Amino acid sequence: MNSVDNFLAQLALHLQPDQIRIDEETRLRYGQDWSNSLTPHASVVLFPRKTEEVAFILKTSSEFNLAIIPSGGRTGLSAGAVATKGEVILSLEQLNFIGPIHEGALTLRVGAGAITEAVHDFCKPHKLTWPVDFASKGSSTVGGNIATNAGGVRVIRYGNTRNWVLGLTAVTMDGTIHEFNGELEKNNTGYDFRHLLIGSEGTLAVVTEAELKLSPLPQERLVFFFSLENFKSVVELFTFVRKRVSGLSAFECLDRASLDSVVQHLGKAAPVKNLGKVFVLMEVESHSTEGTDALFAQAEGWLNAIFETGLVLDGVMAQNEREAVALWQYRETVAESILNSHDVHQEDVSVPIAKLSDFFSEIEARYAKAYPEFKVFFFGHIGDGNLHIFIQRPGSHSSAATGEMSKEEFFARTKASDLELFKVLKNYRGSISAEHGIGLLKKHAIHFTRSPAEVALMRAIKKAFDPQDLLNPGKIF
Ligand SMILES: Cc1cc2nc3c(=O)[nH]c(=O)nc-3n(C[C@H](O)[C@H](O)[C@H](O)COP(=O)(O)OP(=O)(O)OC[C@H]3O[C@@H](n4cnc5c(N)ncnc54)[C@H](O)[C@@H]3O)c2cc1C
Structure with a gap:
């Protein structure tokens, strides 16, 4: 044997x-x-x-x-x-139990395998939510969200997963069960291993249970879809909105190629008529009990101001929750529509928000030059300075028609071209992985964002937790 x-x-x-x-x-x-x-x-x-x-x-x-x-x-x-x-x-x-909720502490205990969306559904009747939210929530698990410190579509208001985890039960490779931070809001007694584990991509310990922090579910929300001329206008609109609109909970963007992909995937028309080069999905939420009409009335002032800037070519506002869900679909199905049946090389980069506009002008031109024969899609969480760039290989997943680049050749080529982008990114003091982590695919590029001294510290921490290098070996570095 x-x-x-x-x-x-x-x-x-x-x-x-x-x-x-x-x-x-x-x-x-x-x-x-x-x-x-x-x-x-x-x-x-x-x-x-x-x-x-x-x-x-x-x-x-x-x-x-x-x-x-x-x-x-x-x-x-x-x-x-x-x-x-x-x-x-x-x-x-x-290992996917959910509950119970503690209504005073606003906490919820779950198994690491609980599906993110199932956690939302469980909290809803209590008028509470775990505000970690993104398109893959129907399949992703709380343990995976924690291990990747997942971001998502409402980071602009709620921050990343890290903000919503109070304590962890986790097991190290020697079989020891740890309770990191329990249910404590305050606990300044040395290193916080909970935060070390969050974002460690399953390389230090296996998370088995978590004590989650919850937030009140908003009473109302307004959802808008705007069409704009270019990315520069998107950044200007964001600056304008951030100063004037309270309750901004999402400011997401997608380019024309991404919208076309979604429209084809959903078999629906675009939500606006005048199609610019870039689109913004904006959400504003309210915790007031005054009702939708009061929120509409409040929005009227800044909405007029937005159109007076001349930045927006066209726009639509959801009139009810059904329309809000429908508008969100145009943003939430972007990744799925591009990944669906195609091989895709993905980038998930971030730059300081103050430098977004310059970064865009520089990389758009570079991508057009680096990938003339591939479809390139720009979309993401622009309000967090986080952009996803997906590059699609022509042909379906398994096939390469005669004359087409093979899957292996495609990934080798895109990986090599990335290095040029990452050099630009480094100049902007950006990150090569804003929210998806390093895993196996971005290992070769970690040095663009982390110094050799930082990587050496990571290795030392890994050794302390997992001296035999058996837990998710080869990931991150
Ligand atoms: C359509 C689509 C949209 C997405 N949108 C976003 C987005 O907006 N924001 C974002 O941040 N991500 C996004 N993602 C990426 C992904 O959904 C997240 O990274 C998610 O948090 C992964 O959760 P999972 O349960 O699927 O983890 P997995 O993919 O199964 O694992 C991810 C990592 O976590 C480790 N891991 C998993 N469970 C545990 C555990 N219990 N203990 C220790 N380690 C563990 C794994 O070893 C691996 O390293 C998207 C993905 C898709 C396909």
Whole structure:
């Protein structure tokens, strides 16, 4: 018997047969994430249902010197949960309890495998929410959100996942179960391991449970879709709005190629008639109980002022919640519409907001030059200085028609061209990964954002948590 067989024999003593899967379909499915650019190779997929089972699995795999990859909803876009070397996948999806809520503390306890949207649904009847929100919320898990310190569409108002996690139960590779920060709002007693784990991409410990912080659900919201001439106008509009509009909860953008992709994907017409080069989805929320009419009346003043700037070519405001959901669809399905059936190379960059306008002018021209034969899409969380740039290979996922570039050639070519972009980004003191993490796909470029001294510190921390280098090895650095 090889070491994997011995390991499985040990696990079989403690886990149910349906918690250990070795069939090829499961290994392929759980070995891959939405980045879909590497060939998955996992040896086994495990489904613990309790923290104690995770502890047993990690301790046993340490004894057998086997590498473990923590896995959530696999919606990641940097191959953080991807297995390429026969690793053991530890799926948290069955450790997914939600509740109870503590209405005084405004907290909620969940299992790491709880689906983000299910957490929202659970909180809604209590007029509360966990304000981590983005297009993949129907599949992503709280554990994955924590491990990537996920951002999303309302960071401008609520910040990243980090702001909404009070405590973590997490297991290190030696099988020790830790309670990092418990349920404490205040706890200045040395290093805060909770925050160290948030954003560590499953390389330090496996998160099994979390104490989440909740926020009151807004009473009302107004949603707008604007058409603008160019990115420069978008940045000017943002500056204008930020000074005048209270309750701004989202300021998202998409370019014309992204809108065209969504329109085709949804089979719906564009929401505005006069189509510029860039579009903004803006949301304003209110916690007042005065009702929608009062919010409309308040908005009238600044809305007129917005149109008087001349920055907006066309615009529409949702008249009710149904229309608000429909407008959001144009922003939320951008990534899905581009990834759908195509190989896509993705960038997820950020620059200081004050430098956005200059950055745009510089990279737009560079992309046109670097990728003349590919479709390039610009969209993202512009209010956070965060832009996604997706480059699509012609042809569907699996095929390359005669004369077309193969998948491997495409990814090698785009990876090489990235380095030029990253040099520009460094000049702006930007980040090569604003919210998707480093995973396997951005490892080669971490030095554009982090100094050698910082990477050395990260390695030292990794060694302290995982001396055998068995937890998500090869990710980040
Ligand atoms: C259409 C689409 C839109 C997206 N929009 C956004 C967005 O707006 N903002 C944003 O930030 N991201 C976005 N993402 C990326 C992705 O959804 C997030 O990174 C999400 O937080 C990943 O959660 P997951 O459960 O799918 O994690 P996975 O993909 O399964 O894993 C991600 C990383 O976390 C680790 N991990 C997972 N669970 C645990 C755990 N319990 N303990 C320790 N480590 C763990 C994995 O090893 C891996 O390194 C988007 C993705 C898609 C496909």
